[in-house]
Amino acid sequence: MTxxxxxxxxxxxxxGDAPVPQPGAGDIERLVMKRYGFLPQPLIVAVEGDEVxxxxxxxxxxxxxxxxxxxxxxxxxxxxxxYEKAIGILKRALELQPSYHGARRDLAMAYVAxxxxxxxxxxxxxxxxxxxRDPWSLVVLANLYIxxxxxKPTGEKFLRKALExxxxxxxxxxxxAGIALEGGQHAEALRLFEQxxxxxxxxxxxxxxxxxxxxxxxxxxxxxxxxxxxxxxGKAQDARSKPVFEGARQFYVKLQADLTARNExxxxxxxxxxxxxxxxLSGYPIQVEEETFDxxxxxxxxxxxxxxxxxxxxxxxxNCPTHLxxxxxxxxxxHLKFESEARKAGKNRFLAITAxxxxxxxRAVAGDIRRLERAGHSDADITERMLTLVTRMGEFLxxxxxxxxxxRHLRETFQLLRPxxxxxxxxxxxxxxxxESDPDNRxxxxxxxxxxxxxxxxxxxxxxxxxxxxxxTFAAPYRSLETFGxxxxxxxxWQARAKTLGPGEEYALxxxxxxxxxxxxxxxxxxxxxxxxPPTT
Numbered sequence: 122m123t124x125x126x127x128x129x130x131x132x133x134x135x136x137g138d139a140p141v142p143q144p145g146a147g148d149i150e151r152l153v154m155k156r157y158g159f160l161p162q163p164l165i166v167a168v169e170g171d172e173v174x175x176x177x178x179x180x181x182x183x184x185x186x187x188x189x190x191x192x193x194x195x196x197x198x199x200x201x202x203x204y205e206k207a208i209g210i211l212k213r214a215l216e217l218q219p220s221y222h223g224a225r226r227d228l229a230m231a232y233v234a235x236x237x238x239x240x241x242x243x244x245x246x247x248x249x250x251x252x253x254r255d256p257w258s259l260v261v262l263a264n265l266y267i268x269x270x271x272x273k274p275t276g277e278k279f280l281r282k283a284l285e286x287x288x289x290x291x292x293x294x295x296x297x298a299g300i301a302l303e304g305g306q307h308a309e310a311l312r313l314f315e316q317x318x319x320x321x322x323x324x325x326x327x328x329x330x331x332x333x334x335x336x337x338x339x340x341x342x343x344x345x346x347x348x349x350x351x352x353x354x355g356k357a358q359d360a361r362s363k364p365v366f367e368g369a370r371q372f373y374v375k376l377q378a379d380l381t382a383r384n385e386x387x388x389x390x391x392x393x394x395x396x397x398x399x400x401x402l403s404g405y406p407i408q409v410e411e412e413t414f415d416x417x418x419x420x421x422x423x424x425x426x427x428x429x430x431x432x433x434x435x436x437x438x439x440n441c442p443t444h445l446x447x448x449x450x451x452x453x454x455x456h457l458k459f460e461s462e463a464r465k466a467g468k469n470r471f472l473a474i475t476a477x478x479x480x481x482x483x484r485a486v487a488g489d490i491r492r493l494e495r496a497g498h499s500d501a502d503i504t505e506r507m508l509t510l511v512t513r514m515g516e517f518l519x520x521x522x523x524x525x526x527x528x529r530h531l532r533e534t535f536q537l538l539r540p541x542x543x544x545x546x547x548x549x550x551x552x553x554x555x556x557e558s559d560p561d562n563r564x565x566x567x568x569x570x571x572x573x574x575x576x577x578x579x580x581x582x583x584x585x586x587x588x589x590x591x592x593x594t595f596a597a598p599y600r601s602l603e604t605f606g607x608x609x610x611x612x613x614x615w616q617a618r619a620k621t622l623g624p625g626e627e628y629a630l631x632x633x634x635x636x637x638x639x640x641x642x643x644x645x646x647x648x649x650x651x652x653x654x655p656p657t658t
Contacts, residue, residue: 122165123220125175125251129168149173156250161219180218188218195227204231222251226258233261238269259283260292273300289320295327302334310334318350325355325365332372341376341383348373352591373592374547380540381444387537388447392454395535399454403461405433409450412436416513417552419545420449422456426464426649427471433457448531448545451538455527459627468625469649474515482511482643489567510570515644521577522630525584525615526622532588543592546585550595553578558598572604573638579608584615611637 129149150166157164157175165176180188191214198207211228215221229244245262249255259279267276277300283293298313311334317327328351335344351369356362381388400407405425412421419441423434435453437446463469483490486507493503531542556562557575566574579599586593599605611634618630628646635641 122176123179127173127175127253129171129173159219159247177220180220184217185221188214188221188224191217192221192224192227195224195231199227199231199234204234207231208235220251222248225251226255229258230261233265236269238265241265254286256283256287256290256293259286260290260296263293264296267296267300276300289316291317291321291324291327294320295324295330298327298330298334302330302337307334307338318354322354323356325351325357325362325369328355329365329369329372332369332376336372336376341379345373345376345380348376349590349592352589370592370594374544377540377543381544384537384540385443385447388444388541391535391537392447392450395451395454399457399461400433403433403457405431407433407435407454407457409435409437411439411441413439417549417556419445419549420453422453424457424460444541445545445548448538448541451531451535451542452524452527455530456523459523459526459624463625463628464649466624468628470625470628471647471649472515472519472628472631473645473647474512474643475645478515478642478644479508479511482514483507485569485643486567489569493565506565507567510566511643514570514573514640517574517577518635518638518640518644519631521581522615522634523627525581526619526627528585528588529619543589547593547595550582550585550593553581554595554598573640575599575602576604576607576611576638577634579605580611580615583608583612587612587616607638 149168153164153166153173153175160175161177161180163177167174167176191210195207195210195214198204198210208228208231211224211231214224215228218224225244226248229241229248232241232244242262242265245258245265248258249262252258260283263276263279263283265276266272266279270276277297280293280297280300283290284297287293294313294317298310298317301307301310301313311331314327314331314334317324318331321327328347332344332347332351335341335347348369351366352373355366357366396407396409403425414421414436418438420435420437423430423436425431425433428434435450437449441449460469490503490507494500528542528546531538535542557578563571579596579602582596582599585595596605596608599608614633614637615630618633622630632641635643
């Protein structure tokens with residue numbers, strides 16, 4: 122026999138039934154039969170003082186083993202978001218073992234996930250009949266009353282009962298904090314959210330709530346800090362955690378945009394000061410002008426010693442939003458910084474696409490050239506496109522690992538620039554994927570070049586996701602591609618090498634990337650002559 126021992130008051134507590142004054146044995150037995158009809162029959166009821174004992178015949182060992190197996194199977198279905206399948210399996214488990222508390226609780230949670238309020242409430246109440254001191258079920262039931270039934274007082278009563286049982290239950294604290302936030306009690310909400318994350322540092326919901334509270338208090342910087350702790354510390358438990366992280370990422374973009382607008386005048390001064398610093402470091406003044414680029418480029422810098430000028434020319438995309446322009450300029454100025462430091466160390470080099478390297482690259486894509494010829498493209502169009510693509514691939518091989526170094530430097534050095542940097546690199550990453558997924562682009566680009574581009578963009582997406590501590594998912598579109606394994610290896614290699622690079626040593630990293638991709642012979646290096654004369658190519 123199995124016996125459940127309950128306080129007499131717990132028979133009435135959940136649904137607000139008024140206790141019967143001085144109940145007799147018949148009153149108690151009728152109430153027990155009403156409340157516990159889901160248990161194996163017959164039920165034997167006994168009263169000992171203020172306690173009630175419910176006894177029933179335990180299910181067979183075979184039934185219990187099969188119910189456990191089915192419940193584990195249902196857990197996997199629910200974790201993958203297949204709640205309806207999980208419900209069907211759990212119902213079969215409970216037919217075998219009606220007293221199985223874990224299966225009944227999982228069934229209630231599956232109904233919660235499907236927003237089936239009536240069934241979820243009924244099964245949660247049955248769970249709490251079996252274990253009135255189950256804080257998790259009390260919290261879930263409380264949230265059903267608060268959100269679905271619009272009965273905040275009853276929901277708050279269940280939350281406080283859960284905290285009586287488990288004073289640091291993070292879910293109960295988080296839900297009470299949400300009530301405080303909705304009521305405009307920001308200080309109390311923050312106290313409860315912080316208590317929840319202290320109790321469970323992986324609890325993403327509470328970080329999100331803390332961010333929402335700071336935002337309501339007009340403090341976007343602290344809201345961003347809370348979200349960044351969410352991405353660093355928070356853990357997705359299963360499919361039900363997905364909306365929290367998706368909402369947090371959308372909120373993160375909004376906060377970064379708000380801070381970018383708020384910081385615009387200060388960032389303008391930062392850019393001007395950085396420009397002056399780089400002019401002093403390099404020994405040449407810097408001029409800025411707008412340019413209409415024929416590709417998705419934000420900005421470029423033509424350094425004096427490569428272009429026979431007495432100044433550097435920084436070109437920025439025409440009609441570019443101010444906040445993007447600020448980041449683009451800082452990015453190009455950091456290119457200048459690295460090259461100036463490499464020159465002072467006597468290690469600067471120029472990447473060159475020569476007649477020999479072009480011939481090597483064109484031989485590698487000869488099959489694609491013939492395919493375009495058969496498709497009716499003119500020799501002139503094919504030649505122009507192939508030469509452009511080969512040149513851009515050489516530039517991409519140089520820029521990808523170096524751009525990672527640059528963005529890391531900007532984030533670590535200029536905290537004020539961080540919001541504009543985030544908005545800018547997000548814009549460029551989305552543009553890059555748009556170009557990669559364009560069917561025309563895919564058709565007209567040789568497979569080897571297209572695969573190399575996907576590989577580098579996948580590695581760069583991984584770098585950005587790491588740079589922003591999981592606040593972004595730029596690598597996500599590349600994960601299903603055959604190139605992603607190499608993208609991961611490139612990123613891992615960059616992580617290992619980037620920690621110890623000195624001035625000019627980033628060029629070795631470019632070679633290492635190119636070797637891993639089988640493209641080392643698509644470009645050559647020319648020494649920096651230390652004067653205006655550019656390298657002969």
